[in-house]
Amino acid sequence: MALARPLVVNFYHGGNIRFIAYGLVQHAESTKTFTVVLRNEMYYLDFVSMIYQHVGVDRRNFKLKITQHFEDCGEPKSSPIISDETLDVMYFLAEKDENFCAHVHVEIEEIPRAYHGVV
Numbered sequence: 001m002a003l004a005r006p007l008v009v010n011f012y013h014g015g016n017i018r019f020i021a022y023g024l025v026q027h028a029e030s031t032k033t034f035t036v037v038l039r040n041e042m043y044y045l046d047f048v049s050m051i052y053q054h055v056g057v058d059r060r061n062f063k064l065k066i067t068q069h070f071e072d073c074g075e076p077k078s079s080p081i082i083s084d085e086t087l088d089v090m091y092f093l094a095e096k097d098e099n100f101c102a103h104v105h106v107e108i109e110e111i112p113r114a115y116h117g118v119v
Contacts, residue, residue: 007038007094013055013106019069019076025103041091044084051106065107070100 015031027033034054042050051066052059066081070093081087081104094100 001041003039003041003091004095005098007090007100007102008035009038009090009102009104010035011051011054011104011106013108017069017103017105019071019078019103023071023101023103025069042087044081044087047081047087055106055108057108061111063109063111065109067105067107069103069105 010025011034012025012027012031013033015028017025017027017031019025032055036050036054048064048066049059051064052062055064067078068081068086068090069076069078070089071077072093079086079089081090090102090104094102
């Protein structure tokens with residue numbers, strides 16, 4: 001479904017971040033970033049596939065922990081993105097605030113080889 005207006009989403013991976021009020025994010029020098037503009041709502045599985053593509057890791061060997069950071073009623077908050085419903089928070093906030101810009105932190109964790117069937 002088309003969004004009422006394009007949504008800018010900033011992604012951070014490979015390092016820690018700290019979300020500060022007014023949409024400001026502090027991150028370590030080692031943190032890598034990329035930005036996308038969404039014009040349509042995405043399902044969770046498509047959103048995750050897009051992240052795998054941008055960070056350049058194979059989903060068979062790595063899992064992602066995705067957290068959205070935002071401000072609600074003047075307070076910094078964070079929420080894991082683990083389903084279509086939790087991803088909808090981002091779309092709701094964008095609809096509510098025309099200046100909203102999403103900040104998404106992605107932690108990349110290697111899946112132990114034992115889980116690949118390799119001993």
